[in-house]
Amino acid sequence: SAVISQKPSRDICQRGTxxxxxxxxxxxxTMMFWYRQQPGQSLTLIATANQGSEATYESGxxxxxxxxxxxxxxxxxxxxxxxxxxxxxxxxxxxxxxSNQPQHFGDGTRLSIL
Amino acid sequence: xxxxxxMEGPVTLSEEAFLTINxxxxxxxxxxxxxxxxxxxxxxxxxxxxxxxxxxxxxxxFEATYRKETTSFHLEKGSVQVSDSAVYFCAxxxxxxxxxxxxxxxxxxxILP
Numbered sequence: 001s002a003v004i005s006q007k008p009s010r011d012i013c014q015r016g017t018x019x020x021x022x023x024x025x026x027x028x029x030t031m032m033f034w035y036r037q038q039p040g041q042s043l044t045l046i047a048t049a050n051q052g053s054e055a056t057y058e059s060g061x062x063x064x065x066x067x068x069x070x071x072x073x074x075x076x077x078x079x080x081x082x083x084x085x086x087x088x089x090x091x092x093x094x095x096x097x098x099s100n101q102p103q104h105f106g107d108g109t110r111l112s113i114l
Numbered sequence: 115x116x117x118x119x120x121m122e123g124p125v126t127l128s129e130e131a132f133l134t135i136n137x138x139x140x141x142x143x144x145x146x147x148x149x150x151x152x153x154x155x156x157x158x159x160x161x162x163x164x165x166x167x168x169x170x171x172x173x174x175x176f177e178a179t180y181r182k183e184t185t186s187f188h189l190e191k192g193s194v195q196v197s198d199s200a201v202y203f204c205a206x207x208x209x210x211x212x213x214x215x216x217x218x219x220x221x222x223x224x225i226l227p
Binding site: 001004006041042043045092094102103104105106107108 | 146148150155156157158159160163203214215217218219220
């Protein structure tokens with residue numbers, strides 16, 4: 001399966017700032033996704049990152065708060081904007097080679113907002 | 115809509131005990147079913163999968179059988195080890211719902227030496 005690298009692995013940020021998380025895959029993949037995992041909780045899909053076009057956001061998530069880029073088939077970024085303590089979570093990138101294939105996950109970015 | 119329900123944790127067992135983590139699902143189509151495992155400080159890893167009724171997924175001594183009649187996909191292992199301590203997520207993806215994965219809430223497993 002693909003090797004997925006996420007950066008940074010963790011960060012502590014000040015309220016009101018923004019952080020960009022990078023997801024790099026060692027091979028071309030059709031589908032890339034961004035999830036949020038709040039402490040002790042399950043995963044919630046934020047959006048599907050579409051190559052060359054705007055991401056598809058799930059209900060409750062908006063582009064102004066979570067802008068996503070996907071310039072090619074191996075790389076995507078998620079920005080968490082104007083952060084507040086409620087944004088403290090693990091953010092996970094996942095990829096799939098096709099729509100009916102299992103997703104594979106990066107190790108996540110552990111974000112704490114002071 | 116589609117959903118996944120799994121037993122609440124934490125589940126605490128002694129080493130070499132038999133493990134069952136229950137998972138049931140609701141789906142309008144014909145979903146694929148998965149178990150993912152999350153070790154402390156890591157992302158999720160695919161543990162096993164099953165794509166149609168009566169399929170049995172297996173990996174690392176874990177097994178789960180896709181039971182359409184009971185809409186279940188229970189995870190089992192005959193003899194657990196301390197290294198199996200992790201959070202286990204049952205999940206489904208449904209082609210009629212754009213193959214988005216729906217995760218259960220996760221079950222934390224503690225194995226005592």
